[in-house]
Amino acid sequence: xxxxxxxxxxxxxxxxxxxxxxxxxxxxxxxxxxxxxxxxxxxxxxxxxxxxxxxxxxxxxxxxxxxxxxxxxxxxxxxxxxxxxxxxxxxxxxxxxxxxxxxxxxxxxxxxxxxxxxxxxxxxxxxxxxxxxxxxxxxxxxxxxxxxxxxxxxxxxxxxxxxxxxxxxxxxxxxxxxxxxxxxxxxxxxxxxxxxxxxxxxxxxxxxxxxxxxxxxxxxxxxxxxxxxxxxxxxxxxxxxxxxxxxxxxxxxxxxxxxxxxxxxxxxxxxxxxxxxxxxxxxxxxxxxxxxxxxxxxxxxxxxxxxxxxxxxxxxxxxxxxxxxxxxxxxxxxxxxxxxxxxxxxxxxxxxxxxxxxxxxxxxxxxxxxxxxxxxxxxxxxxxxxxxxxxxxxxxxxxxxxxxxxxxxxxxxxxxxxxxxxxxxxxxxxxx
Amino acid sequence: xxxxxxxxxxxxxxxxxxxxxxxxxxxxxxxxxxxxxxxxxxxxxxxxxxxxxxxxxxxxxxxxxxxxxxxxxxxxxxxxxxxxxxxxxxxxxxxxxxxxxxxxxxxxxxxxxxxxxxxxxxxxxxxxxxxxxxxxxxxxxxxxxxxxxxxxxxxxxxxxxxxxxxxxxxxxxxxxxxxxxxxxxxxxxxxxxxxxxxxxxxxxxxxxxxxxxxxxxxxxxxxxxxxxxxxxxxxxxxxxxxxxxxxxxxxxxxxxxxxxxxxxxxxxxxxxxxxxxxxxxxxxxxxxxxxxxxxxxxxxxxxxxxxxxxxxxxxxxxxxxxxxxxxxxxxxxxxxxxxxxxxxxxxxxxxxxxxxxx
Amino acid sequence: xxxxxxxxxxxxxxxxxxxxxxxxxxxxxxxxxxxxxxxxxxxxxxxxxxxxxxxxxxxxxxxxxxxxxxxxxxxxxxxxxxxxxx
Numbered sequence: 090x091x092x093x094x095x096x097x098x099x100x101x102x103x104x105x106x107x108x109x110x111x112x113x114x115x116x117x118x119x120x121x122x123x124x125x126x127x128x129x130x131x132x133x134x135x136x137x138x139x140x141x142x143x144x145x146x147x148x149x150x151x152x153x154x155x156x157x158x159x160x161x162x163x164x165x166x167x168x169x170x171x172x173x174x175x176x177x178x179x180x181x182x183x184x185x186x187x188x189x190x191x192x193x194x195x196x197x198x199x200x201x202x203x204x205x206x207x208x209x210x211x212x213x214x215x216x217x218x219x220x221x222x223x224x225x226x227x228x229x230x231x232x233x234x235x236x237x238x239x240x241x242x243x244x245x246x247x248x249x250x251x252x253x254x255x256x257x258x259x260x261x262x263x264x265x266x267x268x269x270x271x272x273x274x275x276x277x278x279x280x281x282x283x284x285x286x287x288x289x290x291x292x293x294x295x296x297x298x299x300x301x302x303x304x305x306x307x308x309x310x311x312x313x314x315x316x317x318x319x320x321x322x323x324x325x326x327x328x329x330x331x332x333x334x335x336x337x338x339x340x341x342x343x344x345x346x347x348x349x350x351x352x353x354x355x356x357x358x359x360x361x362x363x364x365x366x367x368x369x370x371x372x373x374x375x376x377x378x379x380x381x382x383x384x385x386x387x388x389x390x391x392x393x394x395x396x397x398x399x400x401x402x403x404x405x406x407x408x409x410x411x412x413x414x415x416x417x418x419x420x421x422x423x424x425x426x427x428x429x430x431x432x433x434x435x436x437x438x439x440x441x442x443x444x445x446x447x448x449x450x451x452x453x454x455x456x457x458x459x460x461x462x463x464x465x466x467x468x469x470x471x472x473x474x475x476x477x478x479x480x481x482x483x484x485x486x487x488x489x490x491x492x493x494x495x496x497x498x499x500x501x502x503x504x505x506x507x508x509x510x511x512x513x514x515x516x517x518x519x520x521x
Numbered sequence: 522x523x524x525x526x527x528x529x530x531x532x533x534x535x536x537x538x539x540x541x542x543x544x545x546x547x548x549x550x551x552x553x554x555x556x557x558x559x560x561x562x563x564x565x566x567x568x569x570x571x572x573x574x575x576x577x578x579x580x581x582x583x584x585x586x587x588x589x590x591x592x593x594x595x596x597x598x599x600x601x602x603x604x605x606x607x608x609x610x611x612x613x614x615x616x617x618x619x620x621x622x623x624x625x626x627x628x629x630x631x632x633x634x635x636x637x638x639x640x641x642x643x644x645x646x647x648x649x650x651x652x653x654x655x656x657x658x659x660x661x662x663x664x665x666x667x668x669x670x671x672x673x674x675x676x677x678x679x680x681x682x683x684x685x686x687x688x689x690x691x692x693x694x695x696x697x698x699x700x701x702x703x704x705x706x707x708x709x710x711x712x713x714x715x716x717x718x719x720x721x722x723x724x725x726x727x728x729x730x731x732x733x734x735x736x737x738x739x740x741x742x743x744x745x746x747x748x749x750x751x752x753x754x755x756x757x758x759x760x761x762x763x764x765x766x767x768x769x770x771x772x773x774x775x776x777x778x779x780x781x782x783x784x785x786x787x788x789x790x791x792x793x794x795x796x797x798x799x800x801x802x803x804x805x806x807x808x809x810x811x812x813x814x815x816x817x818x819x820x821x822x823x824x825x826x827x828x829x830x831x832x833x834x835x836x837x838x839x840x841x842x843x844x845x846x847x848x849x850x851x852x853x854x855x856x857x858x859x860x861x862x863x864x865x866x867x868x869x870x871x872x873x874x875x876x877x878x879x
Numbered sequence: 880x881x882x883x884x885x886x887x888x889x890x891x892x893x894x895x896x897x898x899x900x901x902x903x904x905x906x907x908x909x910x911x912x913x914x915x916x917x918x919x920x921x922x923x924x925x926x927x928x929x930x931x932x933x934x935x936x937x938x939x940x941x942x943x944x945x946x947x948x949x950x951x952x953x954x955x956x957x958x959x960x961x962x963x964x965x
Contacts, residue, residue: 200806212712292729294722303922304809342780342806342849356718368726381809382920383902405729407721413849414807414880415879415921418903435725437717440738441849446708447651449852450741453881454906461728462738463721466710469781469849501710512718518708518737521696744885744911746892748954755947763890763897765883766924782882807880812923818939819926825939835947847882852910855882859889866895873950874890875943878883878901879921 091268092327093181095160095261099188102138102220110256115188117222117252125251126224130244132237133227137481141206141218146474148482148493149193149201150505151238151339153216153350154245156185157332158253166253167332169313171246177312178267178327183257189219189350190252192245193482194226198234199306201486202343202505203474203493210474214506215513216350223481224248235305238339245349246335267327267362271373293372295403296357297393297427298329299419301379301411306339309347309411311376321377321393323400326358329374338411344439344468344502345413347511356513357407357437372401379411379419386419390426398430405433409511413441414453416510421456428458439465439508440518444500446470465509466516468502526570526680529597530559531607531623533616536662537577545615547579549593551600558665562606565673573602576623583619590626602633604676609638609668610645612660621649628653634679638668641703650703654679657701675700744852758872761839762790763862765847765855765878766813766820767805779806780848785858787865791840795824807848808879820877839871847878880921884910898946900924904959914949915959916942938962 100113108118119136126134139145158164160181165172195201204216211217224244228237302308302317309316312333324333329352338346358374365371377393380386397403408423410416417438424434436459440451446467474497484493489503501507501516508516534544536557555563555572563572576593583589605627607620617639624635629652638658639646646655656675658668675695682694693711697704713720720737727734752758769777775786790796796817803810803820813820821842830838843862847855866874880903887899888911901907902918918924925939945962952958 292726294725294729304811307809340806356716357721360716360719360722364722369722381922383904383917405725407718407725414906415903418880418906421905433725433728435721435728437721438738440708442708443851443853447706449744450881450910451708451738452741454903455740455909456905457740459738459740460736461724461734462736463717463724464737465717467708470710509717512716512721514717515713515715517711517713517717517720519693519696519711520704520739521693521707521709741909743909744888745957746888746911746913748913748956749891749894749896751953752896752950755951758950760950763886765880765886808922810922812920812926812928815928816926816935819923822925822939822943824936825925825943828940829943829947834944845882845886847880847886850882852881852885855885856889859886860893862886863890863893863895866890871895874887874895874897875946875950876883876887876890876897876899877918877924878880878899878903878907879924 090179090325090327091266092178092331094265095181095183096186096263096265097183097256097259098186098262099220102140104138108252108255110259115185115256122248122251126244126248129247130240132229132240132244134244135225137223137225139206139221139223139481141220143206144478145206146477146480146493147191147193147204147221147223148480148486149195150204150343150482151192151194151199151201151241152245152336153189153191153348153505154249155350155353156188156190156249156252157353158183158250158257160257164254164257166250167246167335170310170335171250174312177331177333178325182331183253185253185256187220189216189221190245190248191221191223192241193223194237194241195483195487196228196234196237199238199339200342203499203503204505205474208475210472210504213472213516214504216506222248222252225482234340238306242337267330269326269365269371271325291370292404293402294361294369295372295397295401295406296361296374297377297397297406297408297423298374299377299379299408299410299423301416303381303412307341308337310335310337316378319378321375321389321396323396324374324376326362326371326374329355329358341412342502343505344508347411348505351506351509351511351513354513356511357409372403377423379416386422390422393423394426394430394432397427398432403432407435407437409437411510417453421454421459424459425456435461435463437463437465437510437512439510440467441469442467443469444471463512464518465512465514466501466507466518468500468508470501471498472501472504473498525568526604527573527602528566528570528604528606529574529576529600529602530555530562530572531576531620532557533619534577534579537575539577545579545581548582549576549578549589549596551576551596558669561665561669562673565669569677574600578619580615580619584615590622593623594626594630604633604680605635606672606676607637609658609672610643611658611662612640612643614644617643617645621645621653621655624653625649634676636672636676638672646703651706655703657703671701675702752873755835756833757836759837759839759870760835760873760875761866761871762821762823762826762842763874763876764821764844767803767846768801768813768817768820768844769804771800771802773804777804777844777846779804779846782846782850783854785843785845785862787841787843789840790823790842793823794827796821805846805848805879839869880906881910884912887912896950898949900942900946908957913954913957915957916946916949917959917961
């Protein structure tokens with residue numbers, strides 16, 4: 090499968106009409122975009138722009154999406170969700186790199202995050218250095234959180250597609266190719282076989298991407314399908330990079346969810362691609378669910394591990410989770426199931442200790458097999474946010490006392506991406 | 522030119538030049554200026570600090586009396602100082618305990634940097650490393666020079682850091698690796714230069730190729746307590762229902778939080794045969810609450826408990842149920858809440874508990 | 880969940896036998912609960928919306944009977960109790 094990303098680097102962002110891209114400067118007709126999104130989503134949407142380095146704080150942040158569209162006649166994107174069901178991950182895809190569409194909104198039950206675009210807190214998340222097209226949304230009267238979340242989702246995906254489509258006539262700055270054959274023949278012929286020329290056999294490494302589904306506003310979608318009653322399945326890594334996974338987490342703490350942007354720029358998949366053929370053979374991706382019932386959890390882990398061990402013939406897997414406590418449990422079941430089948434594991438997780446960093450158990454669950462873990466930080470550690478000139482997304486948040494202009498002292502968990510469980514963060518821990 | 526640090530130094534009777542084992546019962550006393558190893562400390566500090574006083578106390582005196590730390594703090598009450606050094610104690614057991622407990626006590630009471638040094642196997646290391654900076658030293662005083670060098674270097678760094686705990690935004694002022702002290706059991710966030718995903722791939726390659734690697738989340742030791750004695754018989758037993766499922770009367774009248782709870786609520790179930798849908802809701806933030814909202818007995822099983830009570834399977838149900846939210850709730854808070862509930866249960870003659878969790 | 884297990888551990892430590900009904904058994908074991916009764920799901924530890932009302936009530940009763948059994952069982956170490964199947 091061959092995916093070509095046609096990368097347009099966004100270096101500056103301005104308001105103006107019409108929406109267009111020239112010389113790295115994206116001009117956005119905010120009024121026209123807002124109108125289109127109101128029509129598409131059926132809720133109030135106002136569009137604001139923000140640039141990295143500005144004294145701006147984004148609040149009530151629910152999801153971030155990288156603007157994308159396919160390089161075909163329709164340009165539709167997010168297959169099975171916002172576009173017809175078709176296989177993602179091949180052909181050309183336009184990418185507005187350095188830019189994110191930011192969904193914001195507040196309603197009882199939704200849990201939003203905070204992103205600073207300047208100062209020390211901006212360096213805690215990769216989102217702090219992006220340009221942002223911020224959607225300030227408001228529900229219709231009487232709307233419940235499920236239908237409001239679904240409408241915000243429509244607005245976000247539509248905005249991402251509209252922006253990319255408006256720019257796709259520009260010449261891309263870079264063509265980035267993701268080309269990988271997962272058939273046995275492909276791997277055997279293009280890469281050194283065991284012991285050939287005395288070279289050591291490259292280890293086969295797969296990636297297990299767990300998606301959780303704990304409610305109507307707390308789940309990820311695969312090709313527009315819910316993953317609640319779902320059997321673990323093989324994916325080509327390109328499918329994840331090309332919009333097959335859409336995040337739909339609206340009522341979970343920002344530190345515990347994976348944004349759509351993070352899936353589109355999946356750091357584990359990109360790193361495995363970068364090392365493919367040199368340090369390892371990228372054996373493929375398994376998407377696994379995180380079911381609610383205990384027996385189903387054990388079963389999902391078993392079904393996943395057999396795919397990794399016997400179909401992908403992996404020597405090792407990276408495993409990631411979504412969600413908080415129950416997600417740790419799923420992570421440990423996957424770890425155990427893989428190790429039992431002889432597949433070595435490394436788990437990525439964030440820690441929940443407390444603000445002091447001194448506590449008995451950093452994870453909700455552990456297994457003795459989990460001897461190799463990467464930490465993306467203690468989500469409870471406090472972060473100081475200075476006063477800012479402007480707040481986009483609303484001046485108040487349910488879980489934050491006072492005005493969001495600051496100064497604020499918040500747990501790291503409130504900052505989307507800071508403690509990313511997909512590993513798109515440079516956050517680590519020190520034991521002092 | 523910054524003002525030199527005013528440093529207080531602690532020594533036992535031997536290093537404090539009072540005498541040997543026969544003076545091990547000597548009470549704490551204050552001496553002006555440096556003494557013994559304090560001269561070396563003063564030399565290392567140079568112009569950056571001045572040893573203004575030395576506290577000397579016998580090893581047995583310090584080890585046998587819990588109140589020694591309080592007595593030393595009293596001796597120091599009128600004294601202005603910016604930093605505290607004890608020992609180093611090397612592998613000396615009683616001396617190590619005194620150095621560790623005094624560093625902890627002075628740090629907690631006066632908020633100034635406190636550093637001591639010990640050999641890894643000194644039992645005081647395990648006892649005090651969480652509360653005091655203890656630099657790794659050799660096992661005997663022959664290694665005094667290196668030990669004092671490390672103690673002084675760490676002391677100066679801590680004194681220069683804005684936060685006494687040594688952690689600065691954007692980086693660590695001190696670390697066990699760089700500064701040679703025993704880790705204090707604290708996890709702090711740091712922004713590194715590599716993505717977590719890249720670190721994971723690197724770790725996995727090391728693992729499958731049999732190369733050494735270091736997990737970033739050491740496995741915690743499992744918690745264990747001896748099981749409580751079983752109930753002798755059920756027919757006379759009073760049982761209580763407790764839940765961490767966040768189930769409260771509709772509208773959450775007492776404001777139970779849905780995550781990171783540190784307090785619990787108690788609600789009467791006297792006279793109720795079951796929990797009615799609509800009269801209760803779960804505020805727990807960690808799971809989809811629709812199923813328990815539709816039937817609250819799914820998390821607080823009052824209907825079934827009443828049935829068993831009526832049939833005489835057990836004596837009676839305590840007339841109150843206790844509730845908190847077990848979502849990202851710290852173990853320490855959970856223990857404290859359980860201790861509070863335990864006290865109430867004992868007052869009310871409750872013999873056993875059915876605790877429901879998500 | 881970690882919370883419930885830590886509460887159960889503390890109640891047991893104080894000598895009050897405590898049956899922890901929970902779905903995440905390995906967490907309960909790791910944190911240190913002693914009497915662990917396997918629940919029926921994170922979202923409904925004592926029940927199942929997919930069952931008929933009658934079946935669900937019977938299931939809940941069986942779970943409680945299992946919890947009572949754990950309270951009257953002398954233990955030397957942690958034990959997981961499972962309610963009899965329907």
